Amino acid sequence: MCICVNCHYVDSCETYHAVEAQHQQPHLTENPTFDPNEPSINVNIRTSGEMIEMEWDVVGCLSFKREMGKWSKLRPGELVPT
Numbered sequence: 001m002c003i004c005v006n007c008h009y010v011d012s013c014e015t016y017h018a019v020e021a022q023h024q025q026p027h028l029t030e031n032p033t034f035d036p037n038e039p040s041i042n043v044n045i046r047t048s049g050e051m052i053e054m055e056w057d058v059v060g061c062l063s064f065k066r067e068m069g070k071w072s073k074l075r076p077g078e079l080v081p082t
Contacts, residue, residue, distance in 0.1 A: 005071035
């Protein structure tokens with residue numbers, strides 16, 4: 001799971017904005033202003049016949065500041081991305 005969902009900076013982060021774009025999800029902000037320090041992204045690639053699915057998850061970041069449930073506070077009632 002992407003650590004960003006519990007990060008204080010999720011709604012202003014340039015890296016999370018890029019992950020949202022990769023997943024074709026609506027952005028929490030259209031103009032992110034926070035450039036995180038050394039984010040690490042895992043990309044899992046799955047194939048099924050001719051279909052290729054890529055899952056992008058931020059798994060580490062030196063700027064990570066824990067704020068449990070931050071993403072859920074911004075999108076109440078929506079399922080947390082996994």
